[in-house]
Amino acid sequence: MPVPVVSVAQMRQWEQASWSAGRTEAAVIARVGACLAAWLRRHVPHNDRILILAGKGHNGDDARAALPHLQGRAVDLVEVRDPETALPDLERALARGPDWILDGLFGIGLNRPLAEPWCRLIERINQARSRIVSVDVPSGLDADTGRPWGATLRATCTLTLAAPKQGLLHPAAHTFTGRLEVIPDIGLVPCPIQSELCWTLPEDFLDWPPPRPVAAHKGTFGHLAIVAGSTGYHGAAVLAARAAQRARPGLITLITPASVYAVVASQLQAVMVHPWSAAHPLPGRYTALLFGPGLAAADLPAEIPATLARLWQEANVPIVVDASALDHVPRGPIPRDALRVLTPHPGEAARLLGTTTNEVQSNRVAAVRALSGQFGGAWIVLKGYQTLIGRQHGPIFVNPSGNPDLAQGGSGDVLAGYLAGLCAQPPLQGDPERLIRYAVWQHGAAADALSRRHPAWVVEDLVRTLGRVAPHRVASTARPATPTTPP
Numbered sequence: 001m002p003v004p005v006v007s008v009a010q011m012r013q014w015e016q017a018s019w020s021a022g023r024t025e026a027a028v029i030a031r032v033g034a035c036l037a038a039w040l041r042r043h044v045p046h047n048d049r050i051l052i053l054a055g056k057g058h059n060g061d062d063a064r065a066a067l068p069h070l071q072g073r074a075v076d077l078v079e080v081r082d083p084e085t086a087l088p089d090l091e092r093a094l095a096r097g098p099d100w101i102l103d104g105l106f107g108i109g110l111n112r113p114l115a116e117p118w119c120r121l122i123e124r125i126n127q128a129r130s131r132i133v134s135v136d137v138p139s140g141l142d143a144d145t146g147r148p149w150g151a152t153l154r155a156t157c158t159l160t161l162a163a164p165k166q167g168l169l170h171p172a173a174h175t176f177t178g179r180l181e182v183i184p185d186i187g188l189v190p191c192p193i194q195s196e197l198c199w200t201l202p203e204d205f206l207d208w209p210p211p212r213p214v215a216a217h218k219g220t221f222g223h224l225a226i227v228a229g230s231t232g233y234h235g236a237a238v239l240a241a242r243a244a245q246r247a248r249p250g251l252i253t254l255i256t257p258a259s260v261y262a263v264v265a266s267q268l269q270a271v272m273v274h275p276w277s278a279a280h281p282l283p284g285r286y287t288a289l290l291f292g293p294g295l296a297a298a299d300l301p302a303e304i305p306a307t308l309a310r311l312w313q314e315a316n317v318p319i320v321v322d323a324s325a326l327d328h329v330p331r332g333p334i335p336r337d338a339l340r341v342l343t344p345h346p347g348e349a350a351r352l353l354g355t356t357t358n359e360v361q362s363n364r365v366a367a368v369r370a371l372s373g374q375f376g377g378a379w380i381v382l383k384g385y386q387t388l389i390g391r392q393h394g395p396i397f398v399n400p401s402g403n404p405d406l407a408q409g410g411s412g413d414v415l416a417g418y419l420a421g422l423c424a425q426p427p428l429q430g431d432p433e434r435l436i437r438y439a440v441w442q443h444g445a446a447a448d449a450l451s452r453r454h455p456a457w458v459v460e461d462l463v464r465t466l467g468r469v470a471p472h473r474v475a476s477t478a479r480p481a482t483p484t485t486p487p
C-alpha cells in the first residue's frame with residue numbers, strides 16, 4: 001500500500017491513534033533504532049566511522065536506539081541537549097573524522113526558529129564533510145513548509161519515518177533532504193489518514209506483475225504499435241522499441257517515417273518495423289499504441305499527427321503519448337474506459353498549459369490536475385525528480401525511485417516504451433494505476449541499480465537493466481534483521 005504524505009499534525013494524530021490502540025512509544029523507538037541500524041549496515045562500508053548525534057527529543061531517542069544494533073562498527077555517540085555545552089564533545093568526535101553522521105538532533109518537534117548557538121552548531125556539522133543521514137527530517141527544517149528554521153543540516157539521505165512529511169517534498173527542501181527514503185513500518189497502527197498525495201513504495205509491487213500462466217502464448221500478451229522516430233531522431237524510436245521489449249508484450253510493431261526506416265530497422269530484430277504509409281497508417285490489430293519518441297523533425301509526414309488525434313478520440317485500446325507528439329493530442333473528452341496516458345517533462349507540461357516551467361514546478365500537483373482536466377481525465381505522468389502520477393481527480397502518487405543520472409537524453413524515450421509495452425498486455429490492463437506506477441518505479445529503480453554499480457552508465461545500459469529490479473530486493477532497505485513485533 002502506498003503511504004500518504006502527511007502534515008506534522010496528521011503525523012501526531014497517527015501517533016495518538018497508535019498509543020490509544022495500545023502501541024507504546026518505547027516499542028516504536030526501539031523498532032526505529034533497529035531500522036536505522038539496518039539501513040546503516042546495508043549502506044555504510046564496514047570500516048567507515050559513524051557519529052550518532054542524539055538530540056533532546058524523541059528524534060534523539062530514535063538515533064540513540066540504533067547504537068545497540070551497530071556492534072562491530074566504529075561508532076561514536078554525542079548527546080546534544082544544549083548546543084554550547086555539547087560543542088567540545090562534538091569537536092572531539094568530528095576530529096576522529098566520521099565518514100557518516102546519523103542526525104537525530106530535531107525531527108517533527110522543531111516548532112520555532114533556532115537560536116544562534118544551534119545555528120552555529122548545525123553549520124559546524126555541515127562543514128564536516130561527512131555524509132549526513134537524517135532521521136525523519138533534516139535537523140533545522142520545518143517538516144510542514146520545507147523551509148529552514150534558521151539553519152538546517154544538509155543530508156545525503158533522509159530516512160523519514162512511517163510516511164513522508166509534506167515539507168520534505170517541497171522544492172525548497174530538496175537541497176537539505178538529499179535522497180528521501182521512507183521507513184514505512186515502525187510499529188504504528190495502520191494509517192488512519194487520507195491524503196491527496198501518496199508515496200509509492202517498492203512493497204506495492206511485491207505481487208505485481210502477476211506470474212505468467214504456464215500455457216500462455218504470445219497472443220496472451222498483446223501487440224504494441226509504436227509510431228516513433230524521424231530524421232535526426234531515429235534513436236528515440238530504437239530506444240523506445242527496445243525498452244518496450246523489456247516489458248515483454250507478445251508482439252511489437254514499430255512504424256517509422258520512410259526517411260529513417262532503414263537505419264531504425266537495421267537495429268532491431270524481434271521488433272517488426274514498417275515504414276509509415278499514409279494509405280496504411282497502422283497495419284495490424286493492436287492492444288496498445290505509443291505515439292511520440294522522436295516524432296520531431298520538420299519533415300514529419302503530416303498524416304501522423306492527424307492519425308494520433310483521431311485514434312486518441314476513437315480507439316478503445318490504451319494510448320501513451322510522449323515528447324513532441326504531446327502537441328498533437330486533442331483536448332476534450334476521451335473514450336470512456338479507454339486508458340490514455342500523457343508523459344510530459346515539466347517543459348512539455350508548461351507548453352501544454354501555456355505557462356512556464358517554473359510555474360509548473362512550483363505547483364506540480366496543480367499541473368497534473370490541470371493537464372488531466374484539459375485532456376479528458378487522462379493519466380498524467382509528470383516526469384522529473386519525484387515524478388508525479390495522477391489524474392484530474394483521485395490520489396496523486398509520488399515516485400520515489402530514480403536519480404540525477406537519469407538526466408540524459410533518451411531516458412524519457414525508454415520510459416515511454418516500457419510503459420507502453422506493459423499497457424499492451426491484456427493481463428495487466430485491469431489495474432492501470434498500478435501498471436503506470438510500476439513502470440515509472442521500475443524505470444527509476446533500474447537507474448538506481450546502475451548508479452550503485454557504476455556511475456558512468458548511459459541510456460543503452462538503462463534499457464538492459466529495465467525490468468530486472470525485483471521489488472522485494474529494494475523494499476524498505478531499512479528492514480531490521482530480526483523483526484520486532486509490536487505489542
Ligand SMILES: NC(=O)C1=CN([C@@H]2O[C@H](COP(=O)(O)OP(=O)(O)OC[C@H]3O[C@@H](n4cnc5c(N)ncnc54)[C@H](O)[C@@H]3O)[C@@H](O)[C@H]2O)[C@@H](O)CC1
Nearest residue numbers: 025057058059060062106107108109110111112113114136
Ligand atoms: N512521538 C513519538 O512517540 C514518535 C516520535 N518519533 C520521533 O520523534 C520525533 C519527534 O519527537 P519530539 O516530539 O520529541 O520532537 P524532536 O525530537 O523533533 O524535538 C523536540 C525537542 O526540541 C525542542 N525544540 C523545538 N524547537 C526548538 C528550537 N527552535 N530550539 C531548541 N529546541 C527546540 C523541543 O522543546 C523538544 O525538547 C520524530 O521526528 C521522530 O523522529 C518516532 O519515533 C515515532 C514515534
Ligand SMILES: Nc1ncnc2c1ncn2[C@@H]1O[C@H](COP(=O)(O)OP(=O)(O)O)[C@@H](O)[C@H]1O
Nearest residue numbers: 345383384385402403404406409410411412413
Ligand atoms: N533528478 C532526477 N531524479 C529522478 N529522475 C529523473 C531525474 N532527472 C530526470 N529523471 C527522469 O529521467 C527521465 C527524463 O525524461 P525526458 O526529460 O523526457 O528525457 P528525454 O526526452 O531526453 O528522453 C524521466 O523519466 C525523468 O523522471
Ligand SMILES: [K+]
Nearest residue numbers: 103106135137
Ligand atoms: K533529524
